Amino acid sequence: MADPSSYRPKPGQIPDSPGVYKFRDEHRRVIYVGKAKSLRQRLASYFQDLAGLHPRTRTMVTTAASVEWTVVSTEVEALQLEYSWIKEFDPRFNVKYRDDKSYPYLAVTMNEEFPRVQVMRGHKRKGVRYFGPYGHAWAIRDTVDLLLRVFPVRTCSAGVFKNAARTGRPCLLGYIGKCSAPCVGRVSAEEHRELAEEFCDFMAGRTGTYIRRLEKQMTDAAEEMEYERAARLRDDIEALKKAMEKNAVVLADATDADLMAVAEDELEAAVQIFHVRGGRVRGQRGWVTDKVEAVTTGDLVEHALQQLYGEEKGDSVPKEVLVPALPDPVEPVQEWLTERRGSNVSLRIPQRGDKKALMETVQRNALQALGLHKTKRASDLTTRSRALEEIAGALDLDSAPLRIECYDISHLQGDDVVASMVVFEDGLQRKSEYRRFQIKGFEGQDDVRSMHEVITRRFRRYLAEKERTGEWTDGESASTDGASAESATVGNATPGNAALGNATPESDTTGNAFAVNAFTEEDGRPKRFAYPPQLVVVDGGQPQVAAAKRALDELGIDDIAVCGLAKRLEEVWLPHEDDPVVLPRTSEGLYLLQRVRDEAHRFAITYQRTKRAKRFRASPLDEVPGLGETRKQALIKHFGSVKKLRSATIDQICEVPGIGRKTAEAVAVALAQAAPAAPAVNTATGEIMEDEEVGASGTTAGSPEEPVSAGASHERRGQET
Numbered sequence: 001m002a003d004p005s006s007y008r009p010k011p012g013q014i015p016d017s018p019g020v021y022k023f024r025d026e027h028r029r030v031i032y033v034g035k036a037k038s039l040r041q042r043l044a045s046y047f048q049d050l051a052g053l054h055p056r057t058r059t060m061v062t063t064a065a066s067v068e069w070t071v072v073s074t075e076v077e078a079l080q081l082e083y084s085w086i087k088e089f090d091p092r093f094n095v096k097y098r099d100d101k102s103y104p105y106l107a108v109t110m111n112e113e114f115p116r117v118q119v120m121r122g123h124k125r126k127g128v129r130y131f132g133p134y135g136h137a138w139a140i141r142d143t144v145d146l147l148l149r150v151f152p153v154r155t156c157s158a159g160v161f162k163n164a165a166r167t168g169r170p171c172l173l174g175y176i177g178k179c180s181a182p183c184v185g186r187v188s189a190e191e192h193r194e195l196a197e198e199f200c201d202f203m204a205g206r207t208g209t210y211i212r213r214l215e216k217q218m219t220d221a222a223e224e225m226e227y228e229r230a231a232r233l234r235d236d237i238e239a240l241k242k243a244m245e246k247n248a249v250v251l252a253d254a255t256d257a258d259l260m261a262v263a264e265d266e267l268e269a270a271v272q273i274f275h276v277r278g279g280r281v282r283g284q285r286g287w288v289t290d291k292v293e294a295v296t297t298g299d300l301v302e303h304a305l306q307q308l309y310g311e312e313k314g315d316s317v318p319k320e321v322l323v324p325a326l327p328d329p330v331e332p333v334q335e336w337l338t339e340r341r342g343s344n345v346s347l348r349i350p351q352r353g354d355k356k357a358l359m360e361t362v363q364r365n366a367l368q369a370l371g372l373h374k375t376k377r378a379s380d381l382t383t384r385s386r387a388l389e390e391i392a393g394a395l396d397l398d399s400a401p402l403r404i405e406c407y408d409i410s411h412l413q414g415d416d417v418v419a420s421m422v423v424f425e426d427g428l429q430r431k432s433e434y435r436r437f438q439i440k441g442f443e444g445q446d447d448v449r450s451m452h453e454v455i456t457r458r459f460r461r462y463l464a465e466k467e468r469t470g471e472w473t474d475g476e477s478a479s480t481d482g483a484s485a486e487s488a489t490v491g492n493a494t495p496g497n498a499a500l501g502n503a504t505p506e507s508d509t510t511g512n513a514f515a516v517n518a519f520t521e522e523d524g525r526p527k528r529f530a531y532p533p534q535l536v537v538v539d540g541g542q543p544q545v546a547a548a549k550r551a552l553d554e555l556g557i558d559d560i561a562v563c564g565l566a567k568r569l570e571e572v573w574l575p576h577e578d579d580p581v582v583l584p585r586t587s588e589g590l591y592l593l594q595r596v597r598d599e600a601h602r603f604a605i606t607y608q609r610t611k612r613a614k615r616f617r618a619s620p621l622d623e624v625p626g627l628g629e630t631r632k633q634a635l636i637k638h639f640g641s642v643k644k645l646r647s648a649t650i651d652q653i654c655e656v657p658g659i660g661r662k663t664a665e666a667v668a669v670a671l672a673q674a675a676p677a678a679p680a681v682n683t684a685t686g687e688i689m690e691d692e693e694v695g696a697s698g699t700t701a702g703s704p705e706e707p708v709s710a711g712a713s714h715e716r717r718g719q720e721t
Contacts, residue, residue, distance in 0.1 A: 004061045008047045014040040019071040020081045023064040023093075030089035032060050032293070035078040037329070039069050054294035060093045075332035076339070083306045095269075095289050095303045105132040106140045108153070108200055113189055114161070114182045115196035117144055117153050124311065131203045132275075132283040146239045148178040150210070151199040154192065155179065202240070204277060211240060255279055257320035258308075259350075259359055262300050263366035264291070270370035271304045274362050277318075286366070288373045302327035309340055317341035322350045322359060383588055384427035390589030391535070394572065394581050397561055401535035402426055405458075406596040407548070408539035409439075409450045410604035416611040417445065419454040420604035423533075424596050433531070436607045448547045451538055455551035462532060463555060533560060539597050541566040541580075542573050549575035565597045623670045624663070631658050635667070646671045 019039040023032040036042030046053075046061050053061065072078050086094050107120035111127025119137050124130055132140070144155065154161065156171055156179070164170050164183040174181035182192040202210055214237050221230035259274045268290055275283035287304070295303075301323045309317050317340050327333045330347060337345040350356040388400035404424045411417040423433035441453045536552075538544045545564035552560060563581075564573040570590065571580035583590035620642070621632045638656045639645040645653070645667075653664035 004047050004050070004064070007064070007066045009043070009067065011040065011044070014043055014069070015071055016040040017071050018073070018075050018078050019069050020078050020085065021067060021069040022085065022089075022091075023060065024066045024068070025063055026065040028066075030085070030091050031064060032091050032093040033082055033085045033089065035075075035082040037075055037078075039071070043067065043069070056093070056291070057294050060293065063093075075329070076335050079306075079332050079336050083310050086306075087310070093293055095291065095293060095295060095300065104137040104140060105130045106144065106203065107131075108196055110193075110196065110200075114154050114192055117155050117196075117199065129200050130316070131200075145178075146242055147199060147202065148173070149239045150214070150236045151195050151202065152178055152180040153196050153199050154182060156183075203282075211237060214240070255320065255355075256318045257322055257355070258318050259322045259355075259362045260301065260304060260308075260324070261359060261362040261366040262297055262304075262324055263363065263370040264297065264300065265370070268370065268374065269300050270366050270373060271300065272362050272366040272369060273304075273308065274358070274365075275318075276358075284365075286369050288369065296328075297325040298327045301325055302333055305333060305337070309337060313340055314342060317345060319344070320346045320348075322348065322355060324349065324359070324363070384592070387427055387588035387592040390583070390587055391592065394583055394589060395535070395561055395563055395574065397534070399534070401533070401561070403531060403533045404535045404537060404596055405533040406537040406539065406600040407451065407454055407458075408597070408600040408604040409447045409454070410601070410608040411445055412608065412612060416608055417450060418604060418608045418611060419450060420600050420607060421454070421458060422596065422600045422603055424592075424599075427592055429599065434603060436603070438611075447540065448543045451540070451544045452547040452551045455536070455538075455548045456555065459552060459555050459557055463557075536560055536562045537593060537596055537600075538562070538564045539567075539600055540564050541571070545573045545575055563593075565593050570594065620670050620673075621667065624666045627663060627667065631656075631663075634658060642671070 016038050018035075018037050020033065020035045021039060021043060022030050025031050034042065046057065046067075050058050050062070070081065072081060085091075104119050104121050105124075107118055108129040108131075109116045109118070109127070110129050111125075119140050120128070120130070148155070152173075155173065156164070160171060161183050164174075164181075168184055170179065170181040170184050170186075173179035174184070174186070180187045180192055180195060182189065187195075198210070214233055218230050218233035218237065221227075221233060255276060256278065257276050259276065261272050263270045263272075268288060270286060270288045272286040273284065274281055275285075287307070289300075289303075305321070305323075305327075317337055319341075321337065326347065326349065334345060334347045337347060350359050385400075388402075391397070392400045402425060406422050406424075407419060409417065409419050417439040419437040419439065421435040421437070423430040425433075435458070437454050437457065439450045439453060442449060536548060538548050541564055545562060548564075549562045552558070552562065562575055565571075566573060566580070569582075571582055572590075572593065573580050583593075621627060621635065634656055635645055635653070636642070639648060648668075650661065650664045650668055653659055653667055654661055659667075
């Protein structure tokens with residue numbers, strides 16, 4: 001625990017102007033980012049008597065080892081820089097809203113020649129119109145299915161669209177009138193784009209125009225005794241009204257606004273947002289956060305606004321944002337929102353009427369979300385803490401293993417041998433730290449030797465970082481026997497810190513070349529393989545554990561515990577022990593080890609199958625030096641199939657544009673040496689297909705990557721390790 005007075009700047013060094021400041025720990029990791037109207041006054045508040053500080057603030061300043069700041073000209077610039085640094089460094093003591101799901105949006109790809117309507121998740125793309133977010137993807141599909149009667153916009157993927165254009169036959173939706181079939185030229189690109197724009201207008205809330213227009217067309221058709229057309233228009237009107245009914249009117253004046261409510265207690269806070277467009281609730285989302293810093297409701301609102309609109313521009317930021325409390329000061333936040341929208345944005349607290357009533361509904365949702373989260377979280381925190389304590393007791397560790405790394409080897413009968421490394425911190429997955437390995441030291445199947453190679457490679461990299469940054473004493477090196485690697489408590493977890501999942505930054509980039517220690521670069525970003533675990537788990541029994549321990553001993557690392565979890569009886573094996581440690585079947589520690597082992601196995605199997613699929617798609621032409629993808633496709637297009645290419649003469653191969661005589665000779669030699677592939681089978685019909693029907697990749701067109709029967713496929717998967 002650091003003494004804040006040891007790194008306190010002199011009062012005259014701190015400028016009395018707006019700016020953003022960063023606290024760093026002893027490993028130079030950024031642990032807190034803040035902004036201030038006056039840097040001198042704000043930083044002075046952190047260096048008062050520790051007894052007068054809020055407990056969370058006291059924990060932060062005693063964890064920190066230095067503080068630095070950047071001066072800006074305005075408070076709006078400070079707000080923008082604070083958001084950028086929080087996103088970049090992921091400081092563990094800052095409020096970070098989290099959610100366990102990715103909300104789906106209804107997206108229209110207006111950046112394509114023929115716009116497509118689809119469900120999208122994740123980061124927003126340029127040129128795509130988004131509507132939502134929605135609570136469930138099925139709600140989007142139901143709405144789209146109703147609207148396609150009136151706005152028959154393309155919904156198919158690029159592959160289906162190209163195939164329909166090639167064959168001249170539209171998909172099923174084109175036949176039943178729910179797609180205008182631009183793929184076969186029923187409408188032009190301009191006409192289809194107009195349909196997509198009308199679809200977007202309707203989803204944006206401009207519904208009355210289309211309803212009135214269709215009603216007039218229906219009346220005109222009935223007067224002209226075109227009753228079938230009138231009936232179809234009547235059904236279209238009903239479909240639109242049904243789609244509108246899914247979002248009830250909540251604000252009669254067709255307001256575009258976002259309503260935000262906060263429910264909080266001493267430790268956590270939940271935020272709920274309702275997106276209202278055209279007076280109707282068009283989307284809803286929510287976050288939960290640990291209150292790892294001393295914050296007010298206004299501060300929580302400010303952080304939520306940063307996360308909600310930090311990547312948004314234009315109409316994605318509404319004209320009006322209604323909140324339960326205003327940030328202090330409110331002017332920079334309001335000015336920042338105005339800049340992002342490009343026009344005035346009103347940020348205020350609703351006082352009366354429909355908006356206040358709707359805000360009460362949003363508040364009830366926030367309270368319910370916090371209650372539900374606490375029910376789950378209380379059990380989860382208790383369980384994870386107990387699991388880590390049980391593991392520490394069973395393995396006779398000095399402290400709970402805050403960082404666990406697990407390794408698994410995977411192959412298929414000795415081919416495509418790979419390994420995986422997964423990381424759990426404080427009992428939670430840390431996917432940004434996962435790594436994959438290809439076994440390079442030897443050929444064939446040897447799990448013990450493979451495990452030794454992987455552990456050696458991983459920790460040699462760790463020691464190389466320590467040696468490069470000067471953490472080794474004179475005369476030591478990463479390869480010297482007896483060299484001792486320093487052990488660090490990952491994340492500097494402090495008793496009472498509820499943010500267990502925020503032990504280390506998310507980023508895994510190496511950053512600048514100059515580093516100050518084995519953990520992070522000068523700018524606070526973590527380096528690859530820089531964090532040592534407290535426990536290494538291997539998937540296997542005594543031989544695998546012995547191999548892992550031997551690898552660590554050869555590198556001179558003696559402060560990292562090793563164990564193995566055998567699948568058969570779920571026994572925990574320790575180095576140099578003849579008998580395993582048997583944890584009770586109801587043990588939370590055993591359950592956590594199983595989760596870690598199963599995640600490593602899943603990650604390894606996924607990588608191994610990817611490599612195997614790539615190998616199955618290989619072609620004899622891949623072995624020709626200097627023959628790229630373009631010229632391979634030119635050869636196949638010229639001759640029609642690999643079989644015909646194999647029977648061609650060198651002179652005939654030279655006739656292909658871009659193929660010289662030397663390359664033609666190499667192609668002929670490669671095809672002559674390659675054994676003819678087994679007959680391809682159409683899995684849909686069971687018939688044997690000629691080579692002309694087989695693509696250049698060596699797999700049957702339209703067939704899966706592994707053209708085997710279901711029974712054979714099951715048998716082969718059972719042989720994977």
